[in-house]
Amino acid sequence: MYQYDNYDQAIVDARVDEFRDQVQRRLANEITEDEFKPLRLMNGLYLQLHAYMLRVAIPYGTLSSKQLHMLAHIARRYDRDYAHFTTRQNLQYNWMKLHETPDLLADLASVEMHAIQTSGNCIRNISSDQFAGAAADEVADPRPYAELLRQWSSFHPEFSFLPRKFKIAVTASATDRAALQLHDIGLQLIEQGGELGFRVLVGGGMGRTPMIGHWIREWVPVRQYLSYCEAILRVYNRYGRRDNIYKARIKILVHELGAEEFTRQVEAEWTLLEPLGIDAPPAEYDRIVAQFADPAYDTAAPDTLDRSDPDFAVWVDQNVHAHKQPGYAIATISLKPKGGIPGDASSAQMHLIAELAERYSVSEIRVTHSQNLVLAHVRKADLHALWSALAEADLATPNLDLVTDIIACPGLDYCTLANARSIPVAQKIAARFADLDRQRDIGEMKIKVSGCINACGHHHAGHIGILGVDKKGEEAYQLSLGGSGAEDASLAKILGPGFSEAGVVDAVEKVIEKYREVRASPDERFLDTYRRLGDAPFKEAVYG
Amino acid sequence: MIKLLTGNELLTGDVVWWNGSAWSLHLRDAVPVEPGDPILDHTIAAERVNDPVLIDAEPGTPPAPRTAREKIRGVGPSVRPDLARA
Numbered sequence: 001m002y003q004y005d006n007y008d009q010a011i012v013d014a015r016v017d018e019f020r021d022q023v024q025r026r027l028a029n030e031i032t033e034d035e036f037k038p039l040r041l042m043n044g045l046y047l048q049l050h051a052y053m054l055r056v057a058i059p060y061g062t063l064s065s066k067q068l069h070m071l072a073h074i075a076r077r078y079d080r081d082y083a084h085f086t087t088r089q090n091l092q093y094n095w096m097k098l099h100e101t102p103d104l105l106a107d108l109a110s111v112e113m114h115a116i117q118t119s120g121n122c123i124r125n126i127s128s129d130q131f132a133g134a135a136a137d138e139v140a141d142p143r144p145y146a147e148l149l150r151q152w153s154s155f156h157p158e159f160s161f162l163p164r165k166f167k168i169a170v171t172a173s174a175t176d177r178a179a180l181q182l183h184d185i186g187l188q189l190i191e192q193g194g195e196l197g198f199r200v201l202v203g204g205g206m207g208r209t210p211m212i213g214h215w216i217r218e219w220v221p222v223r224q225y226l227s228y229c230e231a232i233l234r235v236y237n238r239y240g241r242r243d244n245i246y247k248a249r250i251k252i253l254v255h256e257l258g259a260e261e262f263t264r265q266v267e268a269e270w271t272l273l274e275p276l277g278i279d280a281p282p283a284e285y286d287r288i289v290a291q292f293a294d295p296a297y298d299t300a301a302p303d304t305l306d307r308s309d310p311d312f313a314v315w316v317d318q319n320v321h322a323h324k325q326p327g328y329a330i331a332t333i334s335l336k337p338k339g340g341i342p343g344d345a346s347s348a349q350m351h352l353i354a355e356l357a358e359r360y361s362v363s364e365i366r367v368t369h370s371q372n373l374v375l376a377h378v379r380k381a382d383l384h385a386l387w388s389a390l391a392e393a394d395l396a397t398p399n400l401d402l403v404t405d406i407i408a409c410p411g412l413d414y415c416t417l418a419n420a421r422s423i424p425v426a427q428k429i430a431a432r433f434a435d436l437d438r439q440r441d442i443g444e445m446k447i448k449v450s451g452c453i454n455a456c457g458h459h460h461a462g463h464i465g466i467l468g469v470d471k472k473g474e475e476a477y478q479l480s481l482g483g484s485g486a487e488d489a490s491l492a493k494i495l496g497p498g499f500s501e502a503g504v505v506d507a508v509e510k511v512i513e514k515y516r517e518v519r520a521s522p523d524e525r526f527l528d529t530y531r532r533l534g535d536a537p538f539k540e541a542v543y544g
Numbered sequence: 545m546i547k548l549l550t551g552n553e554l555l556t557g558d559v560v561w562w563n564g565s566a567w568s569l570h571l572r573d574a575v576p577v578e579p580g581d582p583i584l585d586h587t588i589a590a591e592r593v594n595d596p597v598l599i600d601a602e603p604g605t606p607p608a609p610r611t612a613r614e615k616i617r618g619v620g621p622s623v624r625p626d627l628a629r630a
Contacts, residue, residue: 027555033594047594049617051557080627094621097556341623412613413621420612423623473611 001062001364002147002291004112011155012109015116019043020102027099044115045101048416052096055118056108060128060146060170061089061367065354068365070111072350078104083350085335085343087407087458088167089127089367090118094414116154121162123153123233127169129177130368133292134330134376136322139191142172144289145198145225148280152226159233163240164248166233167205179369179485181213182206182461184250185232187225196222202232202262203254206455210491211251214259216266227279231270235262294325295362301327301379311398312387314436318398320383329380331361333373333390334397334405338434341423342408343371352393360386369458369485370407370446372400403445403512404430407458411451411468412475418451420468420475421501425449428505433512442512444525448483461485463527464508465492477504481511481538482530495535496543507542514541545610546576546603549583550617551596559617559629560593567593569629571618572606 004012019039026036040046044055056071063071071091075083078100079093086092096104108114117124126146133141149168153159159166169178172189180186186201198220204213220228232250239257241247254262303326307313321330333353336342345353353373357365360382361375368374378386390396399405406429409415411422426449433439448462452469459465465480476498483492499507512526518537519529530538549562560567561574562583568574577583577598587596600610609615620628 029591033554033591047552047557049613050559050620051552095557099555412616413623418613421616421622427623470612473613475612 001064001143002059002288008112008151009109012112012114012116015043015114016102016105016109019105023098023102038120041119042116043101043105044118045096045098046119046416048094048414049412050414051094052098052101053414054093054096054101054104054115055086056091056093056113056115057118057125058090058113058367059150060126060132060143061130061369062132062143063365063367064111065358065363065365067111067113068350068354068357070107070113072347072354074104074107075347075350077107082344082346084341084410085345085367085371085373087369087371087409087456088125089130089369090125091367092410094410121164121166122160123156123162123166123168126150126153127167127178127183127369129171129173130366130374131177131321131330131376132172132366133294134323134325134328135173136324137175138172138324139189140172140196141292142170142187142189144285144292145187145189145222146170147288147292148226148285149229152229152280159237162233162237163242164245164250166236166250168229174487176485176487176489177368179458179461179489180204181489182210182458182485183213185229186213189222190219192219198222198225198228200225200228200232202266203251203259204489205249205251206458206460207249208246208453208455209249209252210455210460211255212489212491213251214254216259216263223282223285224274224279227274227276228266228270230278231266231273234269234273235265295377297325297328297377298379299327302381303327305380305383309384312384315387315396315398316383318402318440319400323377325377327380329378329383331375331378331383331386332368332400333375333395334399335372335395336399336405336430337394337397338404338430339427340394342406342426345373349393349395352389353395356386356389370405372405398436399439401444401446402439403433403442403447404439405446406430407446407448407462409450409457411449411457415451417454418468419470420451420477422449422451422457422466422468425466425468425477425501425504428501429508432505432509441522442516442526443522444527445512446484447508458485459483460491461489462492463525463530464511466504466508469498471498475501477501479504479507479511479542481535482527484527488527493535495539510541511538514538545600546607547579547598548574548601548607548609549577549581549587549596549598550574550614551587551593554592554594557594562587570606571609571629574601574607576603
């Protein structure tokens with residue numbers, strides 16, 4: 001994975017010193033909270049319901065064991081012994097103290113990490129496929145291109161005060177594991193005639209106005225994608241709606257101009273920009289690509305698997321994916337144990353996963369937008385030992401992509417923007433469907449819960465989406481069906497009137513039981529049944 | 545319905561409640577504050593408590609904030625009772 005050079009390290013270290021000074025001035029009342037707030041937000045420090053929250057950037061969701069050990073240490077030293085992995089492949093600490101934050105950031109910087117641009121109207125953490133570099137179905141590792149985007153977008157002088165926040169995802173497979181089409185820019189690495197290039201999508205997003213993005217270019221040569229992104233950002237920065245926060249995202253601009261006119265403007269801008277030579281020189285591309293070279297695989301690793309342990313076999317079937325290298329597999333660690341909080345991990349669990357990565361997966365860990373973790377390079381011969389060690393720490397729940405693998409934002413338990421709690425709803429649904437045989441009979445089922453219209457829980461992209469709303473000071477929940485953040489992206493549609501917390505859990509069960517009744521075959525996914533039949537049978541089941 | 549004065553302490557971010565003479569970490573200590581009470585202006589000027597606000601509550605021991613949001617602020621995350629404030 002990428003190692004900081006002197007420039008990267010100097011920038012991050014200088015930012016820690018700068019923030020330390022800003023905190024000291026705030027504590028000495030030399031600057032007001034109004035003056036300080038934008039400074040702390042630029043360093044990922046929010047004030048939430050109960051305390052300060054720090055959001056740490058995990059570029060394209062890739063961590064080294066050393067970094068995860070440090071994140072665990074920070075959880076124990078500065079927080080309350082746990083942390084929360086987010087839908088943007090980042091990590092959040094919930095109980096920060098302002099005066100300790102500079103020391104915490106210095107600890108992060110010591111392992112090449114920071115919290116810069118995890119808030120504010122700038123280009124946020126670049127996200128990617130959690131199987132990048134290992135997936136059997138990718139054309140090339142997309143992370144070098146995500147890394148170059150990270151460097152380009154960090155402190156970009158022209159794009160530090162955009163009309164609104166801006167999210168970019170980079171993938172390299174036809175199978176979309178990163179919700180590409182729901183990003184401000186989605187870049188899909190493809191191959192044509194032996195050359196790499198990008199398909200470019202613009203104007204997707206969730207929030208209060210969900211939209212699926214538009215593919216505006218089928219091919220940008222890989223060595224020119226930075227200038228093309230710069231052209232997109234320039235058009236957005238020039239014409240994005242700064243007058244109305246609710247209309248300020250690029251998706252609104254693309255919608256109002258029309259994708260064709262927006263594309264025309266981007267192409268005109270690119271015609272001016274591209275000859276200026278702002279794309280990285282070939283040597284820089286090559287330097288970064290080289291840092292993502294394949295690990296030294298054990299070419300003698302056996303490609304067979306002993307499935308005689310039935311519990312292990314279930315975990316393999318559910319949580320293990322094909323690797324491009326014979327003898328290897330990709331293992332997903334579920335952070336959705338029975339009764340757990342989606343995405344939460346204790347410091348002990350994080351230390352253990354870091355140790356297991358050192359032992360079994362080239363000291364590397366991935367964070368998924370579904371709030372799970374991945375060990376991407378595990379010898380098949382080591383899978384049983386890995387599973388046994390995970391099981392001892394309640395980390396071997398075999399529920400990936402099943403009804404209990406629920407995305408949930410922090411919701412009203414932590415978040416100052418939320419209208420309703422998300423986590424208890426996820427926990428109650430998970431408890432209702434605890435029986436693993438029932439889960440596996442239901443099959444692929446993506447339930448996503450957001451505590452407010454900002455949609456951090458991706459409810460628009462849920463096969464079943466749940467949105468928490470405020471009803472005269474009380475929590476209530478809207479149910480939506482038919483969303484997808486995968487390559488078959490679609491937006492979930494509201495089913496009908498809302499529910500109480502208990503009511504929405506009952507409604508989810510009625511929807512799922514109706515699906516089991518009307519599916520064409522046990523292999524037909526809920527999403528496909530819904531698309532075939534529409535919402536009528538489910539409305540009848542819930543409200544009839 | 546009464547009004548309670550609450551905010552987040554600058555140094556720690558902790559939720560605090562006005563008890564009539566100082567800030568307390570405990571909702572049970574909160575006392576009613578009349579709208580227009582100069583304490584709100586003093587709090588804003590002192591800059592040691594962020595986002596000070598008057599919220600609605602039913603009187604009692606402890607007082608019961610009206611909204612779900614303020615109830616949760618008063619005791620801590622419902623999903624982590626081990627971290628609840630007494």
